[in-house]
Amino acid sequence: MATLEPERAKLDTTTPNEGRIADYFLGGKDNFAADRAAAEHALAIAPELPALAREGRRFLGRAVRFLAEAGIRQFIDIGCGLPTQGNVHEIAHSIAPDARVVYIDNDPMVVVHGQALLQDNERTVVIEADARDPARMLTHPGLTSMIDLDEPVAILLFAVLHSLPDDDVATHVVTHLRKAIAPGSYVALSHAVSDLCPKKTAKLAAVYQAQGTITGGRRGNLRTKAEVERFFDGLDLVEPGVVYLPLWRPGDDLHHSPDSTWVVGGVGRKPRRPREGPAFTRS
Template sequence: MSDDEHAKRGVDLERPNAARVYDYLIGGKLNYAVDRAFADRILEVLPSARHMALVNRAWLRRAVRFAADRGVRQFLDIGSGMPTVGHVHEVVQAIDPASKVVYVDNEPIAVTHSEIVLEDNENAAMVQADAEYPDEVLAHPTTRAMLDFGDPVMVIMAAFVHFIPDERDPAGLIAKYADVLAPGSYLALSSATWDGQGEESRRSVALYEQSGTPLTLRSSDELRALADGFEILPPGVVFTPEWRPDEPLEDPPERSGGLALVGRK
């Protein structure tokens, strides 16, 4: 893609993009030199960053499988990022091919490639929107066509709210999505945390400050407060690998650098 084409699509190649950095960390190929250079700087100060991204991705797959196993057939993935192997639609449609998935992101490369991946999938779609404006997301024609909010929906916010500082009211943001959900719906929420972390995390947060995409790390109590109105299901707010693991843990859970929960409305 030429520089002019990048500009037309709104792709900023002057600074790293959080979605593309995450894609690089989990082994994806939808990233650019500026993203890889930034991720490599993060890895220098926080060698476990790739592990953190991978275990968060694994938690996401477990969380959506949990909901699908309990009969949920509609999923709204907020800040979905790049289309990677084991994305939400692959997990839930393996359980029921009729499961509906709507991805939401405003990163042009994520949107373009998601549209390509989903081209032949009538039960999954991409919405290009700023997820911080729930009214626009929920009123989008694709969202309205794909999802019936009279039935349960799982809203997914995986590694999303730590990009929303307190002054932008993440609790209010989540509440607006929650307001439209039917009883029996779920919230899957994960975030980077200070809990159990050391100086390496502080240095990585400082790098994100320089990138133009600052992080707001939150404690277990703060993450629990964001899920107000949901019944937080066992095992509660835990490090991502501790949430209903498929296998015994090999690494200290705090090495994940992230907390996760699933709540039921």
């Protein structure tokens, strides 16, 4: 495992954290009382959240498999969350044992757990960095020791951009990453959206913001599907485009109804020549 920088943010167990709430939804044990209280509060509004978390992990699995089969050998998983079943490196290595994976999170607990799990894995590193400073993140020595940004890479932003409610910040992050990656690279992301049940998602947005789970900006509601599609500007969208998660290349994996899965996902490829807006590509 690559060397990690010694400086570390303090673990705050009193403020609920999205990664630890997701861990609770997925049946994990790496969460604290504040996380469980926040999770229960959210569950009272949207009891389907654990099913959505599982659906999110299934989408992650299909997307990473697609990327590895498309020839990608470098993965940067931003907002990776706590290790669970079907982690990015496990899926990528099942197809391409030589694939290199950098996990990034700004929660020290996520980083400590990931490092403990992966200490013997030469092709994987876990680093602590904040996605809101993409320039710093991409020059982190743990990342640069593992990833060659002159070669194609997959940027993974699963269930993390909705933690950045300030549109300027989220757009800055995605634009910076898109410019930094080589042509032939991919961006894969998932994002909860407000379209299907706007009252419910507005309530949830308010709860998460009041609890301090989401910082650095306020929104009255989650982004819409159309707003999420704009994160793919300048990329060629892989079919079927930005869709509700169960509809993204489900194969035999259709578990959950698209009508009740208010999370969308998509995969875009950086073309050889920059584009103005999203476009579809066959793969």
